[in-house]
Amino acid sequence: MRPLPATLLYVNVVVVATCGLVYELLAATMGSYLLGDSVLQFSLVIGLYLSAMGVGAWVSRHVGGNLARRFIDVELAVALVGGLSAPILFLAFAEVQRFQVILLGFVFAIGALVGLELPLLMRILQNEVAFKDLVSRVLSLDYAGALLASILFPLVFVPELGLLRTSLVIGLGNALVGLWGTWLLADQIGRVTSLRIRAGAVIAILGVGLLFSTRLTTWSENRLYADEIVYAKTSPYQRIVVTRSPSGFQLFLNGNLQFASADEYRYHEALVHPAMVAATAAGHAPRRVLILGGGDGLAAREVLAHPSVEAVTLVDLDPAMTALARRFPPLAALNRQALSDPRLTVVNDDAMVWLRTSPGNWNVAIVDFPDPNGFGLGKLYTRNFYQLLAARLTPEGAIAVQATSPLFARKSFWCIVRTIRASGFTVAPYHVAVPSFGVWGFVLARRAAFSPPTTAPNVALRFLDGEAMAAMFRFPADMAEVDVEINQLDDQMLVRYYESEWRRWQ
Amino acid sequence: MTLSRRDFVAMLLGAPMAMACGRQRPAPLPDGELLTPGKAGGHRLRDATVGDVRVPDDRWLTTDVVVIGGGVAGLSAAWWLDRAGVRDLRVLELDRVPGGTAQAGASEVTPYPWGAHYVVTPLRHHRAMLALLEEMGALAGADEHGEPVVAEDLRVRELEERVFYLGRWYEGQYLQAGATAADRDQLARFRAEIDRWVGWRDGAGRRAFTLPASAASVDAAVTALDRISFAAWLGERGLDSSRLRWLCDYACRDDFGLLAADTSAWAGLAYFASRVARPGAEHQSVITWPDGNGAIVAHFTGRLGDRVLVDHAVADVRIADTLVEVIAHTPDGVRGVRARRAIVAVPGFIARRVVAPLRTGARPAHTVDRGAWAVANLHLDRRLRTRVGDAPLAWDNVLHDSPSLGYVVATHQRGREHGPTVLTWYYPFTGDGAAARKDLDGATREDWAEVALADLSRAHPDFRDRCRRVDVAYWGHGMPRPRVGAVFDPALAAARAPLGPIHMASSELSAVALFEEALDHGVRAADEVLAT
């Protein structure tokens, strides 16, 4: 028997240690992304990981037989479980309520396997190297691997690969080292073929995972978003992506920012409350409210804050979006479980198609569609659409419409204002500054003449007080009305204005 | 039919297409049916002997006015009479459903057209059309020039049309992409010619091109256009840009089922000039419904109710003393109708067999050449893939290099952008009508389905995967065609004159098969009756 290539086996130690810690960091990061509270998540994950390693080490004494074989088996198991951990967690968090349990399960499994590995390696080497050298080298290399991981993880892996691919790539590295080990330990192992087949299978599974992860988020998409993608799904209607940054998280639909949790309250307070106040001023506090678009539930949160509200119908095209708003923990927390509120009914349908056959008598309608960047969305900003809506309001009813930026897309904004006016409404355009968007515009409208509200509603708000309310309705010169045509189904001027205006800013 | 399916595809789409569908082993076709409009009634007619049919006494019905043919011309006549207070009338229709070439079908997902699928916003001179749209609640007022405006949701939504050329979809019908300066110059010259005609008026203030054609000038400068082909007219002006020629050919195929080389220049120019209010104005808005002109048919039949009798194949229309006697074959035997007046609203090749004075040669019968059409309704389980940079799905989706016209989308007007839908594919046979019918009359549903799928798969590689059902209608005598000399043919004018108490309708009397023409002749015939 040849002497064991001890130095090369130490490389194994570094790799195992590095990989183990990367899995741990991945789990802690995903936990804090998805479940919020990062202190809790990191503590839980580190604590559990270390204790699981202890369990693994303790169990190692019961492992006997061909140690070299066991060692490679364990290494392959770490590769498989660790490599698949992030993709599985990624898929699980939107669907499964017990995300935390699954997360900690992975942490424990990986910790235990890593904990098993070092004692086995030391036992393999115990006859080759003096015990004191063995202990000092293995442990110091183990800690060095941990250092390497904690430097590479935030600086190289996450920015270059993203969480999903980091997990799979590390798993692959892990498995390749395992395969290499079958040569290093060939003499001890004996018959290596079955082990090599197993290693090949693990590599194949992770390789397929890597290909598949490209379907979840592409390499280029990872670079497109400045922040880490924590959720991505292509529904039949759109691409939904959630990213996480130090200031909170962000929702993108087809690559366009819908909100950032840090400042969305400015947008949604401005979107909802002026119409609520206007309807109240015209008659009584609104009881029946319609929300068109707004599947994130944030406008619903503002509406439901009004105690007078008895029934809310939220119409959003995409069931995947409303499901996310109900089940994705950080979003559900942000919208204060609005979509689970008994007063609220969710309808998944095209708003225009639904509106045509829907009952009316709404006191307030909040219209919050993505920007009109194509004819499919453009139709939801046409005179025909607003006329359908007008026919379904009570006499004192008020509507508020998100109307893109009066600064970046001035023609588009005023096109929306004029289209609503041409549909039989009295309009009061207004705007608000939302840092992550810029200056944003809305249109408040009623069928009867009215003057814009000057008071805040009687609910707790972070931004909108009486003075801010009045200020929103004043337009400085650079956003003042311009002469534009209205938007109609067969002549969607808005889509053309919008295309030409936003092109300038890109 | 002795052709193999592959030969059939080769005949309709060219050999390369047939090669392509021969290589992939014949994929199983989706289910479907062949719609044979009026086939059962037509057989009853063919088997019947005209003249000596005995109608039992209790199978006679007496009415004031009987209308033969429940297509748009016949239904318009009945509608106009009803509006004028004539309630005592009947419409006899051979098919199981009324509407003729404007009939519609429906699936769980959407209604869809089987033939005619659009009309154009009328100019203010077209009073019958305005009355109809008014009654349907389709008018929304007038523009600043006093021209009618149709409700926003009935005008074709954006995107109205796109064209597939060399692997990409482009917005619009005229291929702007890659057009040379010479192409653009010719298009501008062509538009200037059209504008000149839009502004042209004769001594009596009439336009050269109108919808319906009966309102047009008969000035020699106008009728001269009927004596040359549209292609020759273009040639005389040095308009030979292949893109422009394609556009003109497409226009003629689309509205008339002919190539520009065979179309009367009057008809070709009318396509462009009759639908523009004044020089420089935009084309009048196109109006459509998910079920196409079936929506108008439904409006007519809604008003006429049980006075429309389907499954009535009329075999004889004869004059008996001061009355008209009509003999019809129904699934439960013959039936007679006696009326003070009759309006015959069937195509000329049928009228010459069933209307006694024409059959006996008392007046020479005049018929207009008719072209064959195939229409397929393709049911998709969800939307087709779109490629980045392509123009989005439009209402009318044209294939530049295909003898078919492409397809319209039944769900477009409702505004559903996702999920299942039905596409209606049109194929006009531009060649000789009789020869085409000889080749096509025996084709099966599967033959047609294969052609439609092969044609559409060129533009949509995933078409066969999405397609769950292909229903086909074959219109052997689809529509009359305005060949050179047909529009102002004196014999055509003579064919419009009543034969005593028998009045003549049908779009064929204009040689231009458009809703507006069918309506015009129906209303004219009704007015003739009202004047008696």
Ligand SMILES: Cc1cc2nc3c(=O)[nH]c(=O)nc-3n(C[C@H](O)[C@H](O)[C@H](O)COP(=O)(O)OP(=O)(O)OC[C@H]3O[C@@H](n4cnc5c(N)ncnc54)[C@H](O)[C@@H]3O)c2cc1C
């Ligand atoms: C494929 C296709 C697409 C078209 N698309 C358009 C379009 O988009 N826009 C447009 O304006 N026009 C279109 N047209 C033209 C369309 O034909 C006319 O608009 C119009 O509907 C013709 O009406 P009609 O009454 O003159 O003739 P038809 O529609 O032919 O009606 C004649 C009726 O008479 C019935 N009939 C025949 N014989 C007898 C009998 N012996 N007894 C009783 N009834 C009988 C027939 O069954 C039929 O219902 C299209 C035509 C075709 C074929």
